Amino acid sequence: MAKRRKVSKLFKYKPVSVKDLLVEMKDISELMVDLAYSSILFKNKEIAEDVTELETRMDELNYRIRITAMLAARSVEDAERISAVLQFASASEKISNAAGDLSNIILRDMKIHPVIYEALEDAEERIEKYEVSTKSKLSHMTLKKAELGSKIGTYIIAVKRGESIKYNPSKGFVIKDGDILIARGSTTGLEILKGICTGVRTKW
Template sequence: MDPQDVEYEPVSVKEVLAEMKDTAELLIDLSYSAVLNGSDDIAREVLELEGRMDILQLQGRMSLLMASRSPEDAEQLAPVLGVMGAAEKISNAAGDIAKIVIEDIGMPDAIRTALPEAVEALVRATVDEGSAYANRTLLDINMETETGVRVIAIRRESATGKRRWLTNPGPDNELQAGDSLLLRGPRDGVATVYEAATGDAYEPTVAVDPPIEDLERAVDSITLMKDMSELAVDLAYGAVLFDSEGVAEEVKQLEAEVDALKSRFEAWTLRAASRVEDPVQLRGLVHLASATEVISDAALEISEGVYRGIDAHPVVAAAVEESDEVIVRLSVAANAPLAGTTLGEEMVKTQTGMRVIAVRRGRDEDGDEWVVQPGPETELRGGDVIIAKGTRAGSERLSELVGDTREFEA
């Protein structure tokens, strides 16, 4: 649909913001999945969702303009416009990544096969009519506990042919024949789930010899940029939800690190161009790095109002709370089951489906210390504050494990 076809109609800004947040996060996963799998179909879906984001942004902006009647309104609503614009920027970046596939922009096969070894496998599978998963809930299937694989999105087509994506499905969601699942997890687990869902054996991409000797450096840089950019987006929404300048500061630091990584990656690409027969095949790498850096820039824009001391409009926090994936901030009690244990020891992600994305702990007179992107070896201590992301049911379970039955007040 062209922009001129969109006319003003009363819409809930909160619902628009929630849908934009969920769609933007889905787009990041889908766009990388398109590149890793060389899939034109997934890439085209990314571009369709990007078009939907354009419409959402226009509708949201119109509603905000109608709501602003004074300088005070403008001051409060300006950060909301910033959040909308940032989500749109993430969408555009995902579209640019998808175009690497659609427009057949150069991408060495070696990096396509090497990337999956550096990140969790991201695969799409369609549920077959004879699958053991058909007409069963995710709770009944118990997929993540048994295989370590998570269904991060389900695409379902209605009887009328209309398609919709359900992001971050919960334990009560039932899988149906014909559902397209976006799976993320360890390679062995993905192979098991893929075969159970489709009835076909999973065939991973076959590694090929790299045309460049130190290609692993490029893989490491791209992977780290992707991880940092996704984390920055998560933390940015957390900063807005909890009005936390400390979290916003972490977003700023991550954005600066991604910028530095991109600069080093560009230098590597220029040097590598002299060592390959056809330097054009490196264009896709440049596009991928640039688009990933844009995502981190967008994260900074989401949290900029908080960082600059402008109170976020309540509608933004309400939208984050109502999105498919919730972000919670919890305090670890001294006698909690998780106090004194590591995230890996208690298998927090497997037990709850929640991803702990940051931990805050005191440093006496030096102030607070943030541990961003904690790993399985990260130990939780009494008095720590954690920020985690996942399902509502998972957040309740995590609250019990940390001994905090309420959302921590910022």
């Protein structure tokens, strides 16, 4: 299980919109799951360590949303409405904790049974990584212009450039040759992306 931290001693409360907190918790928990599976699939400790860092961020968000909720309650009716918000936040944190447990498989150098890799490869949605060649039409193109999600149903969850990794890149992110795209999608979509990255496919 993920180790619990005394967040009140680590973070200071700052007023912020509950909606913004919930959106960030949702986005981070989804990203953590993808990255946790990626760390196992690619046996990558760097990605696993980043999952741990994101788990700390989730602890901070959960702390802030609990404080904000308590300050907002003025009546029984308020408390009843806020309880659903706290349930959402708690569930999101549980997802992030589970992702942390998955990444610990890599961080602790645990022996991984082959059936785990078979399960990840046979899943309806898979995660793969492809290097962008100099011949690829993706080179020097923004993710927005590439429209990979709407056209081939694949989503770039991270980009490795040199020694650094950019997680959850924005639509304005510019792809460069040599980048390694970590993508999530169907088998068909990922095969198309592979062709695009290698330069074999010029249209999609």
